[in-house]
Amino acid sequence: MDIRLPYLGSELLGLRACRRAIIALGLSSAVIAPSFANGSEVDPKAVLKSMSDYLARQSTISARFNSSIEVITPELEKIQFDSSTTLQVKRPDKLRVERLGGYAAVEMIFDGTTLTIHDIDKKEYAQASAGGTIDALVDRMRHEFGIGAPGADLLLSDVYTALSEDVLAAKYIGQGVIDGVECEHLAFRNAETDWQLWVRTGPEPIPCKMVITSKSVTGAPQYTVEIRDWKPGEAIEAAAFEFKADGAGKKVEIKDLSALDEVPPAATEGAQQ
Secondary structure, three states, X not given: OOOOOOOXXXXXXXXXXXXXXXXXXXXXXXXXXXXXXXXXXXXXHHXXXXXXXXXXXXXXXXXXXXXXXXXXXXXXXXXXXXXXEEEEEEOOOEEEEEEEEOOOXXXXXXXXXXXXEEEOOOOEEEEXXXXXXXXXXXXXXXXXXXXXXXXXXXXXXXXXXXXXXXOOEEEEEEEEEEOOEEEEEXXXXXXXXXXXXXXXXXXXXXXXXXXXXXXXXXXXXXEEEEEEEEEEOOOOOHHHHOOOOOOOOEEOOHHHOOOOOOOOHHHHOOOEO
């Protein structure tokens, strides 16, 4: 699972560690009791599948979310960095993500044929031919451009397969309330990461919160995303997926964009995520 979320979040959307990439959602053994009163009554994978099927049926999605990512300093001090993101999706091949953090303001636009990444603060942008679906784009970002995007698996056409691929254990924790919304609280374990997911109860099983914990790094840093204003099926204007180069600044190569992460470069020197 990717720990970095440059666009989508570095924010909502790589759970390649939900397949191998996010910081996977975590629960320490101290938090998980040996058993749960109603844990046997609900199948966590069935809840995950219900969420996946519901999201797949939505032709458009818009959302806002806040995310926090932790780094561990050489002195084993945890430092947390926060950012906010807005997201617009039109299946199968339109995507716009805008992330505002304390150290960078970045937008990513995919119009079905071209991927544009715009560093708003530095007034630089890069483009690449990227025809195809959002699924293909996420895969190419990870493997060709080296851009991790934890949470991006939530945008795929088959979220269930993406998140459950490497799951070793799954638990139903119970019910919780996120931002006033009643949710089913799920916990999953992968080889290197643990992850928790809160899914809204009722006819719209949308994800409300995700916590991903890296078990392979000292200090078990976490990546947390809380989703607000998730609006499936909302009309989105075509102009949302258009990039206007006028005033955007200098065009560069993707490899030359330097301020895409959620944390300042100095914070990662010698630190672990």
